[in-house]
Amino acid sequence: MQSVEKAMTVLSAFHHADGPLTLTQVAERAGIDRSAAQRMIHTLRVLGYIRRDSDGNGFLPGIRLLDHTLDYLRLDPLVRLATPVLQELRTAVRERVDLSLFDNARVIYAIRLQTKRQTLNATLVGHSVPSFCTSGGWAMLSRLSPDRARAIVEASDRRPFTPHTITDVDEIMARIAQTRADGYALAISQILSGEIAAGFPIMDANGDPVAAIHIAGSLAEWTPADFVQRVVPPGQQAARAISRF
Amino acid sequence: MQSVEKAMTVLSAFHHADGPLTLTQVAERAGIDRSAAQRMIHTLRVLGYIRRDSDGNGFLPGIRLLDHTLDYLRLDPLVRLATPVLQELRTAVRERVDLSLFDNARVIYAIRLQTKRQTLNATLVGHSVPSFCTSGGWAMLSRLSPDRARAIVEASDRRPFTPHTITDVDEIMARIAQTRADGYALAISQILSGEIAAGFPIMDANGDPVAAIHIAGSLAEWTPADFVQRVVPPGQQAARAISRF
Numbered sequence: 115m116q117s118v119e120k121a122m123t124v125l126s127a128f129h130h131a132d133g134p135l136t137l138t139q140v141a142e143r144a145g146i147d148r149s150a151a152q153r154m155i156h157t158l159r160v161l162g163y164i165r166r167d168s169d170g171n172g173f174l175p176g177i178r179l180l181d182h183t184l185d186y187l188r189l190d191p192l193v194r195l196a197t198p199v200l201q202e203l204r205t206a207v208r209e210r211v212d213l214s215l216f217d218n219a220r221v222i223y224a225i226r227l228q229t230k231r232q233t234l235n236a237t238l239v240g241h242s243v244p245s246f247c248t249s250g251g252w253a254m255l256s257r258l259s260p261d262r263a264r265a266i267v268e269a270s271d272r273r274p275f276t277p278h279t280i281t282d283v284d285e286i287m288a289r290i291a292q293t294r295a296d297g298y299a300l301a302i303s304q305i306l307s308g309e310i311a312a313g314f315p316i317m318d319a320n321g322d323p324v325a326a327i328h329i330a331g332s333l334a335e336w337t338p339a340d341f342v343q344r345v346v347p348p349g350q351q352a353a354r355a356i357s358r359f
Numbered sequence: 360m361q362s363v364e365k366a367m368t369v370l371s372a373f374h375h376a377d378g379p380l381t382l383t384q385v386a387e388r389a390g391i392d393r394s395a396a397q398r399m400i401h402t403l404r405v406l407g408y409i410r411r412d413s414d415g416n417g418f419l420p421g422i423r424l425l426d427h428t429l430d431y432l433r434l435d436p437l438v439r440l441a442t443p444v445l446q447e448l449r450t451a452v453r454e455r456v457d458l459s460l461f462d463n464a465r466v467i468y469a470i471r472l473q474t475k476r477q478t479l480n481a482t483l484v485g486h487s488v489p490s491f492c493t494s495g496g497w498a499m500l501s502r503l504s505p506d507r508a509r510a511i512v513e514a515s516d517r518r519p520f521t522p523h524t525i526t527d528v529d530e531i532m533a534r535i536a537q538t539r540a541d542g543y544a545l546a547i548s549q550i551l552s553g554e555i556a557a558g559f560p561i562m563d564a565n566g567d568p569v570a571a572i573h574i575a576g577s578l579a580e581w582t583p584a585d586f587v588q589r590v591v592p593p594g595q596q597a598a599r600a601i602s603r604f
Contacts, residue, residue: 116362116402117361117362117363118362118363118365118366118399118402118403118406119402119406120363121363121366122406122408122423125427125430126426126427128427128430128434129426129430131430131434132434133434134434154363157361157363157364158363161363161364161367163367167436168436168563168564174431174434174435175427175430175431175434175435176431177431177460177462177467178367179424179427179428179430179431180428180431180460180467180469180484180485181371181374181467181485181487182370182371182373182420182424182427182428182485183424183425183427183428183431183484183485184484184485184486184487185370185373185374185376185420185424185485186419186420186421186422186424186425186428187484187485188486189373189376189377189378189379189419189420190419190420191412191413215422215425217422222422222425222426224425239425239428239429239432239484240425240426240427240428240429240430240432241429241433242426242429318413319413
């Protein structure tokens with residue numbers, strides 16, 4: 115393994131961590147030996163990509179990573195164009211509005227415009243959710259060929275998030291077909307019980323789906339019919355304004 | 360230069376770019392030769408940290424960077440603790456609320472809770488502003504020794520953002536002293552004309568400033584006295600709730 119790849123593997127050791135990692139944990143998760151991990155951590159610490167936890171017991175990602183986050187977000191032509199459009203949409207619908215980017219089996223949030231009801235992870239840029247059971251995922255999969263969409267769904271880890279999460283491939287494909295017919299996706303209690311979300315696909319100049327707008331509300335406040343009537347027209351308009359950016 | 364450092368230099372070539380970079384531009388900005396840049400870009404593309412611009416004329420940061428953003432944000436003990444506190448604060452003051460992290464001459468935004476009045480950069484995680492002329496910067500500098508604060512101010516690029524930006528070192532030090540006495544900073548039209556912002560320092564277990572809360576409003580809607588009366592008590596309370604996390 116060449117050293118750049120090794121460095122990125124060391125940084126990626128934090129992907130499923132739930133706290134600071136010790137040297138041994140970094141080495142194990144990166145699949146490299148302890149002394150290689152130590153040298154790599156040293157190099158990455160000097161550069162600011164890894165830091166010591168304030169308790170001194172382990173390591174955490176370093177602040178320099180946020181500079182690259184900014185580069186990604188401010189240089190991406192889609193994010194640039196979408197930001198003011200999503201802000202207007204957020205003002206119009208007064209519900210949570212997100213932009214997610216297509217990454218096959220998952221969608222990654224790049225813009226998050228919150229409301230006051232939020233859990234921690236639900237507000238973080240970079241958070242990803244599976245494509246197979248989210249409004250944005252269905253929206254994007256509906257714009258792929260059914261064969262390619264099915265291949266992504268079949269290859270997905272389809273563990274349910276709630277008792278209502280649809281995990282059967284044929285049932286998911288039926289939702290995707292419905293999304294294709296409607297032009298938007300409607301996901302109810304798929305990731306979070308009691309959440310209703312509408313998803314709208316965004317296409318690039320080749321007509322390929324690259325992103326989705328998500329609008330999410332609570333079933334405590336909305337019937338599905340009212341939610342659709344209220345958020346689908348402005349959501350579709352926003353997605354059209356950004357598509358083929 | 361070893362290859363990990365070179366890889367990070369290539370990624371950092373995008374820090375001041377205002378669009379996709381060509382191979383030649385990456386090489387120039389990274390200070391390496393074209394063939395080294397080409398090999399490094401290839402490696403980073405395979406790993407997902409660089410991608411081709413959709414026009415095919417240049418390169419952009421890759422989506423894998425967002426995974427590391429998430430790691431930074433969700434694992435940082437301060438960000439973790441601050442998120443729900445800032446959400447409550449945002450609900451209470453109904454103005455823009457940010458958490459920024461101390462990085463000497465600059466403060467880097469890690470949490471952004473928007474209102475509807477926003478410009479693009481003002482919503483992006485990873486955006487940084489100078490410490491010498493921001494409410495959060497003054498708040499953090501006020502908790503350093505005056506000598507260390509002065510050294511940071513003196514070493515700063517003190518180009519003004521608005522006609523009101525204070526650039527004189529002694530005048531800035533007077534604002535920092537005022538901030539120390541008051542326990543909060545008040546910055547008027549320093550970064551953006553017509554913006555009023557209050558900053559509150561957050562200390563770690565050693566009493567060192569590590570972050571700040573910013574609350575920002577518009578002079579079109581607030582007199583400075585009303586703004587202070589309205590936002591300072593909840594801002595101070597929030598900063599106390601997070602300090603020594």
